[in-house]
Amino acid sequence: MFETSVNPLANLMARIQDRSAVVGIVGLGYVGLPFAAEKGKTGFRVLGFDRNAKRVAQANAGASYIKDVPTETLYSLVRKGLFEATSDLDRLSEVDVVVICVPTPLNRNLMPDLSYVEGSTRAIALRLKPGQLISLESTTYPGTTDELMRPILEAGGLKAGVDFFLAHSPERVDPGNLRYTTKNTSKVVGASDPSSLAAAVAFYNQTIQKVVQVSSARAAELTKVFENTFRAVNIALVNELTLLCDRMGLSVWEVLDAAFTKPFGIMPFYPGPGVGGHCIPLDPHYLEWKAREYNFNTRFIALAGEINRSMPEFVAQKAMRILSDRGMGLRGARVLILGVAYKNDIDDSRESPSAEVLHLLACRGAEIAYHDPHIPSFSERGHHLRSQDLTAERLRQADLVLILTGHTQVDYPLVVAEARVVLDTRNATRHVPGAKPNVILL
Ligand SMILES: NC(=O)c1ccc[n+]([C@@H]2O[C@H](COP(=O)([O-])OP(=O)(O)OC[C@H]3O[C@@H](n4cnc5c(N)ncnc54)[C@H](O)[C@@H]3O)[C@@H](O)[C@H]2O)c1
Numbered sequence: 001m002f003e004t005s006v007n008p009l010a011n012l013m014a015r016i017q018d019r020s021a022v023v024g025i026v027g028l029g030y031v032g033l034p035f036a037a038e039k040g041k042t043g044f045r046v047l048g049f050d051r052n053a054k055r056v057a058q059a060n061a062g063a064s065y066i067k068d069v070p071t072e073t074l075y076s077l078v079r080k081g082l083f084e085a086t087s088d089l090d091r092l093s094e095v096d097v098v099v100i101c102v103p104t105p106l107n108r109n110l111m112p113d114l115s116y117v118e119g120s121t122r123a124i125a126l127r128l129k130p131g132q133l134i135s136l137e138s139t140t141y142p143g144t145t146d147e148l149m150r151p152i153l154e155a156g157g158l159k160a161g162v163d164f165f166l167a168h169s170p171e172r173v174d175p176g177n178l179r180y181t182t183k184n185t186s187k188v189v190g191a192s193d194p195s196s197l198a199a200a201v202a203f204y205n206q207t208i209q210k211v212v213q214v215s216s217a218r219a220a221e222l223t224k225v226f227e228n229t230f231r232a233v234n235i236a237l238v239n240e241l242t243l244l245c246d247r248m249g250l251s252v253w254e255v256l257d258a259a260f261t262k263p264f265g266i267m268p269f270y271p272g273p274g275v276g277g278h279c280i281p282l283d284p285h286y287l288e289w290k291a292r293e294y295n296f297n298t299r300f301i302a303l304a305g306e307i308n309r310s311m312p313e314f315v316a317q318k319a320m321r322i323l324s325d326r327g328m329g330l331r332g333a334r335v336l337i338l339g340v341a342y343k344n345d346i347d348d349s350r351e352s353p354s355a356e357v358l359h360l361l362a363c364r365g366a367e368i369a370y371h372d373p374h375i376p377s378f379s380e381r382g383h384h385l386r387s388q389d390l391t392a393e394r395l396r397q398a399d400l401v402l403i404l405t406g407h408t409q410v411d412y413p414l415v416v417a418e419a420r421v422v423l424d425t426r427n428a429t430r431h432v433p434g435a436k437p438n439v440i441l442l
Pocket residue numbers: 026027028029030031032049050051052055101102103104116119120137138139140171172173174175278279
């Protein structure tokens with residue numbers, strides 16, 4: 001049967017402490033690749049797994065496709081033999097620690113789609129060895145690690161907490177954030193038995209500045225979904241205030257700027273054309289779904305989702321009003337969108353509210369062009385566009401310039417100087433000096 005002559009926990013802990021443990025990372029995306037780089041930089045040998053052959057080839061060439069990981073860093077790790085990528089899941093048997101960073105999307109009915117987590121867990125279970133630590137980093141509802149993963153992993157006869165170790169440590173990375181990175185963002189770790197917790201804490205302590213322990217995997221899972229729900233709800237609150245200010249003829253930006261001068265009891269959140277990315281629009285629904293098992297309605301989540309999802313339509317309506325005030329309809333109007341990434345200064349357009357705004361305007365007959373310095377081409381909801389250069393002529397030709405993402409490298413003084421009218425949903429023109437009669441804020 002299995003090799004049990006050594007204490008699996010003591011053996012793993014020793015290999016983690018002296019950094020001879022080999023780290024496997026399943027899913028080399030926005031979360032997995034930065035984590036791989038962080039582990040490699042501290043001397044662990046990292047084997048990255050991804051089923052996307054293009055990503056594997058790029059990673060093995062040391063060419064980073066994730067902005068937060070500089071190519072020089074990845075290239076140097078590959079050259080030193082500290083990082084290698086593969087699609088061959090049989091090589092899971094070479095690693096001591098497996099970190100799962102695969103997607104956790106929603107299906108069309110806003111229900112959790114755990115097929116990626118389940119698929120990778122089954123792949124790991126087939127090759128599970130005594131003494132391995134499995135840590136799930138994907139965001140998910142409370143219960144995934146213990147209720148979904150554990151039975152699959154234990155089916156071959158090994159027991160979690162005794163023969164192998166199982167933990168959840170949600171990833172909190174904020175892509176594009178230069179101040180808080182994988183290394184200096186504290187890491188929550190939870191496991192449902194003391195040995196798994198000890199192994200996971202020891203593992204994360206090697207590379208992360210502060211590790212925060214909680215007493216179960218479920219508590220760690222809930223912590224992460226709560227954090228994203230907190231953001232979704234507060235963004236919805238300022239978005240709702242925006243809708244009210246629009247009717248009252250007040251500037252929500254002025255009100256928020258004034259409110260955020262209070263040094264306690266409030267924190268800044270800003271309105272926009274909706275929420276995007278792979279976290280805020282999705283994760284709260286994981287909790288909403290799980291809560292139903294407890295006959296519990298998460299009303300804040302439902303309401304926040306409703307408000308945030310209504311923002312693209314509000315932006316489209318406001319664009320129509322602006323054009324109508326100038327004697328134009330949307331049909332045939334030339335609209336230049338600035339920014340299709342879901343937030344400032346990143347190259348990720350997943351779930352971007354820009355896609356919905358673009359779709360709503362295009363469906364009503366507008367001629368759309370876009371400029372985004374981070375996203376050279378954009379294919380969403382049947383629309384296939386390429387980013388246009390931002391020139392004075394292009395700005396002058398547009399009937400409406402619509403700022404949907406406030407990328408800092410956009411030349412806003414040029415936009416304000418040349419555009420006939422600008423609808424600025426991010427207050428990106430805030431720092432352009434002088435009077436701006438052609439700029440209308442959300
Ligand atoms: N992107 C973020 O900002 C962020 C932040 C915190 C947490 N998260 C969470 O982290 C998880 C991963 O997100 P991401 O943004 O890194 O996703 P991603 O889509 O950028 O990367 C996931 C990678 O996993 C690979 N993959 C999928 N199934 C696989 C399998 N069975 N075996 C091997 N590889 C597989 C995909 O090819 C892809 O390269 C999600 O749960 C997400 O909610 C994301």
